[in-house]
Amino acid sequence: NVYADSIEWMSRHLNHRENVILSLHPHNDRGTAVAAAELGYMAGADRIEGCLFGNGERTGNVDLVALGVNLFTQGIDPQIDFSDIDQVKRTAEYCNQLPVPERSPWAGDLVFTAFSGSHQDAIKKGFEAMDARAAAEGVSVDELEWAVPYLPIDPKDLGRSYEAVIRVNSQSGKGGVAYLLKTDHAIDLPRRLQIEFSGVVQSTTDAEGGEVTSDQIWAIFTDEYLPSQVADERWGRFELLGTRTSSDMTGDVELHARLRDGDDVEDTTGHGNGPIAAFLEIVRGRGFDISLYDYVEHTLSAGGDAQAAAYVELQIDGERLWGVGIDGDISTASLKAIVSGVNRAIRTRQLESRLAAV
Known part of the structure; x- marks a missing residue:
C-alpha cells in the first residue's frame, strides 16, 4: 500500500520523532479512506483526523464512526460510546442538513438488515x-x-x-x-x-x-x-365445531366430530388407532383420497393455558400440501390442521378450474 509505505518511511526518517505527532488526514476520493487510515496507523502514525459519518470536502473525510466500530469488532476497545448511535446520527444530520445514507457503515438504517x-x-x-x-x-x-x-x-x-x-x-x-x-x-x-x-x-x-x-x-x-377470526366469515368448505373421543383396551379410538360442511352441520363418527387416524377416516367419507405424511407440534408459549400449534403434511387427491391448526388442546389443533389442509386443497382445485376456463 503506497500510502501506508509513505507513512512508515516518514515515521522512520523524521528527526526527533518522539516530539512529533504523525497525523493522518485521508479523504475518500477513491473510496479507500477507512482502509488507508487503518493501514497508515499500523504503519506508525499516531493520530487520525476525520469526521463523523464521513462528512467533509468532496467525497468526505475518513468516517470516524466506521474506524471506531471496526476496532470494536476486532476486540479493541476504542473507548467511544456507540450505544446510541442513532441519536448521534440524528444530531449530525440536523447540524449538517445532510442525511446519512441508508447503507452507510454501522450507522445506516439498513446496516443490519438482510433481504437476501x-x-x-x-x-x-x-x-x-x-x-x-x-x-x-x-x-x-x-x-x-x-x-x-x-x-x-x-x-x-x-x-x-x-x-x-x-x-x-x-x-x-x-x-x-x-x-x-x-x-x-x-x-x-x-x-x-x-x-x-x-x-x-x-x-x-x-x-x-x-x-x-x-x-x-x-x-x-x-x-x-387459519380460519377467519371474524365470526361471520367462513373459511373454506369445512369447519371443525367440536370433538369427543373414547377408546377401549384394544387401542381403537372412536372420534365423534361436529363438522360444518358448506351450509350443513353434521355429527360424524370415525375409528382409528388415534384421533388423527379416526378423523382421516371421516374426511375420506367425504370423498377425499387423503394420507398423512408428516406431523409436527409445539406450544406457542409456556404455562398451563398455552396454545399449541400443529402442522400436518397431507396428500389429498394426489396433491401434497400442508395444513396448520392452533388450539389450546393439541389433539384438537391437529384435527384443525387437517381441516386447514383439506380446505386449501379445495381452494387450489377451484382456482385451477377457474384458470382453465379462462
Missing part, C-alpha cells in the same frame, strides 16, 4: 445456534461471544434492535419468512412448510412489489392456513 434469502437463512440459523449454546451452558445469550453470520457485531451494542435485522421482499427466501413468524408469533414452521409458505409470500411480493412487513406476513399466513 441465503443471508436470512444463515442469520436465522446463527441466532438458533446461539440460543442452543446458551441453553446448554446455562447462561444468557448476552454472556456468549457474538457469532452470527453477516452480523459482525450484536446490533444491541449500537443501540439497535433485532426487529429490522430480517426484512422480506421479492429477493427473500424461506429463512426470512420463517424467522419473522417465529420471533414475532412463536410459529416454528417445519422446513418443508417453510418452503411452501415462502412461495405464497413470494407470489404476493411479485404481484405487489416492494417489501412486506412482519404484520403483512402474518396476515398472509392466517389467510392461507
Whole structure:
C-alpha cells in the first residue's frame, strides 16, 4: 500500500520523532479512506483526523464512526460510546442538513438488515445456534461471544434492535419468512412448510412489489392456513365445531366430530388407532383420497393455558400440501390442521378450474 509505505518511511526518517505527532488526514476520493487510515496507523502514525459519518470536502473525510466500530469488532476497545448511535446520527444530520445514507457503515438504517434469502437463512440459523449454546451452558445469550453470520457485531451494542435485522421482499427466501413468524408469533414452521409458505409470500411480493412487513406476513399466513377470526366469515368448505373421543383396551379410538360442511352441520363418527387416524377416516367419507405424511407440534408459549400449534403434511387427491391448526388442546389443533389442509386443497382445485376456463 503506497500510502501506508509513505507513512512508515516518514515515521522512520523524521528527526526527533518522539516530539512529533504523525497525523493522518485521508479523504475518500477513491473510496479507500477507512482502509488507508487503518493501514497508515499500523504503519506508525499516531493520530487520525476525520469526521463523523464521513462528512467533509468532496467525497468526505475518513468516517470516524466506521474506524471506531471496526476496532470494536476486532476486540479493541476504542473507548467511544456507540450505544446510541442513532441519536448521534440524528444530531449530525440536523447540524449538517445532510442525511446519512441508508447503507452507510454501522450507522445506516439498513446496516443490519438482510433481504437476501441465503443471508436470512444463515442469520436465522446463527441466532438458533446461539440460543442452543446458551441453553446448554446455562447462561444468557448476552454472556456468549457474538457469532452470527453477516452480523459482525450484536446490533444491541449500537443501540439497535433485532426487529429490522430480517426484512422480506421479492429477493427473500424461506429463512426470512420463517424467522419473522417465529420471533414475532412463536410459529416454528417445519422446513418443508417453510418452503411452501415462502412461495405464497413470494407470489404476493411479485404481484405487489416492494417489501412486506412482519404484520403483512402474518396476515398472509392466517389467510392461507387459519380460519377467519371474524365470526361471520367462513373459511373454506369445512369447519371443525367440536370433538369427543373414547377408546377401549384394544387401542381403537372412536372420534365423534361436529363438522360444518358448506351450509350443513353434521355429527360424524370415525375409528382409528388415534384421533388423527379416526378423523382421516371421516374426511375420506367425504370423498377425499387423503394420507398423512408428516406431523409436527409445539406450544406457542409456556404455562398451563398455552396454545399449541400443529402442522400436518397431507396428500389429498394426489396433491401434497400442508395444513396448520392452533388450539389450546393439541389433539384438537391437529384435527384443525387437517381441516386447514383439506380446505386449501379445495381452494387450489377451484382456482385451477377457474384458470382453465379462462
